[in-house]
Amino acid sequence: MMKTKSFRISFYAAVLTMLIGILVLMGWFTHNDFLRSIVPGQVKMKFNAALGFLFSSIVLLIHYFEGNNKLRNLVSVLLSLIVSLIGLLTLIEYIFSYNLGIDEEAHKKGLANFLKTGKEPSWENQ
Numbered sequence: 001m002m003k004t005k006s007f008r009i010s011f012y013a014a015v016l017t018m019l020i021g022i023l024v025l026m027g028w029f030t031h032n033d034f035l036r037s038i039v040p041g042q043v044k045m046k047f048n049a050a051l052g053f054l055f056s057s058i059v060l061l062i063h064y065f066e067g068n069n070k071l072r073n074l075v076s077v078l079l080s081l082i083v084s085l086i087g088l089l090t091l092i093e094y095i096f097s098y099n100l101g102i103d104e105e106a107h108k109k110g111l112a113n114f115l116k117t118g119k120e121p122s123w124e125n126q
Contacts, residue, residue, distance in 0.1 A: 007064075014060040021053030048086045055079040
């Protein structure tokens with residue numbers, strides 16, 4: 001594996017992207033507005049965008065390690081498809097002014113509810 005300057009920069013950028021995605025998702029699950037925005041006081045990142053950040057950075061990091069493993073390739077393809085699906089669904093939301101409720105569901109049924117009640121979040125209709 002070549003450790004060129006561009007390799008290191010892209011590797012660190014993928015790790016930073018992953019950390020941002022994780023922090024924003026933690027913000028959604030804990031209802032913490034500070035974590036949901038990259039710059040405090042600015043617009044909050046959407047839940048689906050944070051998932052896209054996380055999954056795409058995982059795909060990038062998978063390809064930084066040598067070897068050709070069928071499981072790694074399968075995970076990479078599946079996560080890439082999920083990121084594409086998230087993007088497509090978000091585009092549909094904007095084009096047709098239809099809210100699929102991805103962000104709202106994560107906000108209502110997240111970790112904060114678990115911490116308050118001690119019960120695992122129910123992903124069924126409430």
